[in-house]
Amino acid sequence: MTISFIRTLMLYAVVILAVRLMGKRQISELQTSELVVTLLISDIASIPMQDSGQPLASGLIPIAALVMFEIVISALMLKNVKFRKLVCGKPIIVINNGVVQQNEMKRLRMTTEDLSEQLRQKNVFSIQDVAYAIVETNGKMSVIKKPEKEQPTAGMLAVPLPDNGIETVVVSDGVISDFSLQLCQKNKDWLDGVLRGQHLSTEDVFLMTANTKGDFFIVKKEEGK
Known part of the structure; x- marks a missing residue:
């Protein structure tokens, strides 16, 4: 019992370290390679936790290898745009200049309900207000409203605002x-x-x-x- 507790604690610490080494991202912001590595690490770590007969190294070595692979792949993606597109894909425009791109939505297997839901999450409640909607490589949507639908800013109204800093x-x-x-x-x-x-x-x-x-x-x- 004590050995299982110590093994679990050690693997917990290793997984936290691995995630820290891969960088700070929320689950919804993970790129494809990062999500795959995260899922694999969780599966690998669970094996020596559940089976005390398994050598601890059988979990630690694959986790270390996956983290190393992810760091190398991230470095390659920074240096090579083509490799980044191959691994992560590229952003897809689903609304272009106010026109819904039906072929792109079919390619993403995105329904009209999915589109409306993601727009609502961006505080946009009418498709007619949108100039551009882009599905990013992490699956999140970026939205640009039509100029006449944007709320005016203090700069547009020439209203000076105090800067209180952070x-x-x-x-x-x-x-x-x-x-x-x-x-x-x-x-x-x-x-x-x-x-x-x-x-x-x-x-x-x-x-x-x-x-x-x-x-x-x-x-x-x-x-x-």
Whole structure:
């Protein structure tokens, strides 16, 4: 029992390391090669987890090989456009200048319901509002509305907007994030000064956000928490 637990823990750590080495992507953003490697790694890791009679190396070596292959393939795709198209395919335009491309939809085996659903996920509720819709190589759809259907921006209206910079969580449940402080161009001295002005310590703070302009927002911990 103990051996199975240790083997599972080790394989869990190896799979996390493997996914980290392949890069940070959500499942919906995985390219074809990345999705295949991810599925294979999960299957391979499950074998030595379930069968303690299997040598641990029988899981670790294939996982290491798959990660190495994926890194090499990713490097080749960066350098060779033809190889990238061969592995990942290419984007397909399903609405071109307002015209639905029926042949391309058949090629993708995409129904009109699928098209409408993906447009709704982009906050587009009428096909007539779309100038271009492109199915990317990861399966997600990019949508460009017709100019007259786009919402006006502050730049179009010549309305100046204040730039408050990026807002980050600098304190989470009493713990200071050095990375977030650096991201909003602040330091611990600034943070200590703000908390002293509010008669608080970091242990009293459940959530604190700040931006590069120096604006901050604090949520205190509830009593007894």
